[in-house]
Amino acid sequence: MLFADQLVLDAPRRTAEGYLAVRAKAARTGVYQYTGREVDPDNTHGLRDQAIVNVLRDEGTVFDKRAARSFIGKPITTGHPAEPVNSKNWKQHADGVIMGALRDGEHLAFDLLLMDEAAIADTAAGTVELSNGYGARIEFGDFKAPDGTICQARQAEITDGNHVARVKFGRAGSTCRIGDAAVCDALPSNILDSLTKTEKPVKTIMIDGLTVDVSNADTAMATITTLIAARDAATGKVTGLEAKSVADAATIVAKDAEIAKLTADVAAAKPTLQQLRDAGKQFAVIEGKAKAMGVTVTDAMDEAAIMKAVVDKAMGATAKDYTADHVAIAFEALTKDAKVADAAVQPLGSPVVIGDSRQMRDAARQDYIASLTGQKKEAA
The missing domain is CATH 1.20.5 (Single alpha-helices involved in coiled-coils or other helix-helix interfaces)
Structure with missing residues (x-):
């Protein structure tokens, strides 16, 4: 399977002959994301219909010496050709050449030499991102990146570097950039070995994660x-x-x-009597809803504690990490249909008649007169 990774040109400089010499961070370790159709188009591994498939690239793959050397001497192109670059079409596609490869921190860096004036002008105009075209062997399974990300596949081996294309947009991001440094760290023998190496025929090429059938x-x-x-x-x-x-x-x-x-305003303000009444009413409503939901309310519980007790009872462990705002929202949702007992004045029933009012008045008058005349009888 052939892949294409991206990097960004930055800080280029001209040689005495007018060529553009640059160093670029060409590849990085980490997790790359592709669609399932990109990495498993035939659904051989059951990933074709997945929206995202994480593909791991570890140090052993990115910094493999043989893989890095396979890029040396390969061409720089404008855009990705519809076919792999080889001896038969090199003049048609090449704008320059990869002169060296070395490790730069967590990146693999290339020394590039752009030699075509039109390509150099296009670079100056803003086409500064690069995309590596290369072959890779993919392993499918369960893999874990150093940061803990679970991956469904990994690049086990970069088999052949084919070209580096200048493109408008790239995948790998702005960390892959060129910095000022000496050009051409590779020895001539390294370049010669790479140029004379027999290339395997390529049937497909992957550009920005899409597999292109170049046949x-x-x-x-x-x-x-x-x-x-x-x-x-x-x-x-x-x-x-x-x-x-x-x-x-x-x-x-x-x-x-x-x-x-x-x-700050609330902290500085003193509550009015109406505010206190409103607060009391609000507490009574919350307490009533909680009791309607079957929660026992104690004197030690404030509004927040009452609401949390209702939410915990209804939702259990699901609400263990809820913030106060989450608890308030959940409480309102859970108790919106709760039947709350009326906390206002309750009727006590019909009045009870304990005697005729006129008879009681006359009896009291007779007792008063008797007391004045000394005729009131002492109680037995």
Whole structure:
């Protein structure tokens, strides 16, 4: 299977002959993401219909000396050719040559020499990202990256470097860039070995993760067209998301400032009687809902504790990491239909008649008169 990774040109410089000499970080270790159709087009491993497949590239693959040397002496092209570059089409596609390869931290760096003036001008105009075209042997299974990411496949071996293409957009990101350094670290014998090495015939080539059947020109063109359309759509989406992210960040900052001011105002303010009444009513409502949900409320529990008790009872371990805001939202949702007993004045029933009011009045009057005349009888 053939892959294409990306890097970015930066800080190029001219030689005495007018050539453009640059050093580029050409590949990195880590996890690369592809669609299932890209890595398993025939569904041999059951991954074809997965949206994302993580492919691991470890140090043993990226910094393998034989793999790195396979790029030395290979051409630099403008865009990816629809066929592998070889001795029969080299003049048609080559704009320059890869002169050396070495490790630069966690990256594999190439020394590049652009020799075509039109390609040099195009580079100066902004076509500065690069995409490596190469063959790789893929292993499928369960693999874990150093950061803990689970991968369904890994590049076990980079078999053959074929070319480096200048493209508008790349996959690997801005960490793959060129820095000022000496050009051509490789010995002439290394270059000669790579140039004279017999290349294996290539039937397919992968460009930005899409497998291109180069034996069929129509299929190759259709695949490349699909790639360009997908890349343009993805670029537009990323631009939109970046703009939205900036807007959201500004909104969050404004809200934080508003919350801080409100917090200070509340701390400085003294509650009014109405506020105290409202708070009492709110507590009574929350307490009533909790009791309706079968939760026992104690005097030691405040509103937050009561709401959390209701949520914990209904949701169990699911709510163990809920914040106070999450608890409040869940409480409202869980108790929206709760039947709360009326906390207002309750009727006590019909009045009980204990005697005729007129008879009681007359009897009291007679007792008063008798007391004045000394005729009131002493109680037995």
